[in-house]
Amino acid sequence: MGEVIRFVSKSERERDRLIREARAIYDSIFPPADPVSEKRNDAPASPTGVVAHTYRRDDFLPS
Structure with missing residues (x-):
């Protein structure tokens, strides 16, 4: 059958x-x-697979 020839620019070859x-x-x-x-490395960071977030106490108190 026929062959397909694709043009590849010099810049694409260089890239x-x-x-x-x-x-x-x-x-x-x-x-x-x-x-x-x-x-x-694919194993979860904690045994339950849940990552705990820590917050400072003042993050929850209004200013």
């Missing part, structure tokens, strides 16, 4: 190259985490 380069630099500084530690 893609810069993004790939930036990701490579980022990954070299902050290596991707392994699946085991990712599961630990």
Whole structure:
């Protein structure tokens, strides 16, 4: 059948190259985490999954 040819501008190719380069630099500084530690990071911060908010006492009193 027929092939579809898509025009990609030079600026778009350069943008893609810069993004790939930036990701490579980022990954070299902050290596991707392994699946085991990712599961630990997805766990809720508290055992109940509810985050408690703390307020100063004067937040509730009228001025």
